[in-house]
Amino acid sequence: MQVKSLTPILNVSDMDQSFEWFEKLGWAKAWEWGEPVSFGGIRSGECQIFLCHDAQGGRGRGSASTTFGPGGDSISDKGVWMTLWVDDVDEVYRQCLVQHIEITWSPTDMPWNVREMHLRHPDGHVFRVSSAK
Structure with missing residues (x-):
């Protein structure tokens, strides 16, 4: 295929x-x-x-306010998880703050060589916003 x-x-x-x-x-x-x-x-x-x-699929918000890290929960949200690849994670972060979009993981340099943040859609879909380091 x-x-x-x-x-x-x-x-x-x-x-x-x-x-x-x-x-x-x-x-x-x-x-x-x-x-x-x-x-x-x-x-x-x-x-x-x-x-x-x-x-066409599941949805549902989890109870945790963060999706990674201490106190985070990467399995309670019942929606889809997907990664959006962008040029500048920090610019997206600033845009999300202005627009009051729920951020569940602030921009972080991850050990798998990406800078990443997470956003949560109101129905529990999680978007990993990433850029290569």
């Missing part, structure tokens, strides 16, 4: 809230479908993610 593209699908509880959350990160709504809207897509450059209202 030769894969040409990959599009994750996130189960979300509120389509409008999810579109708005991703727009705060700089993603754009690519399309929406249904009345009321039950499926849609967001895009950043060549990357896209589909959003599905109340279907």
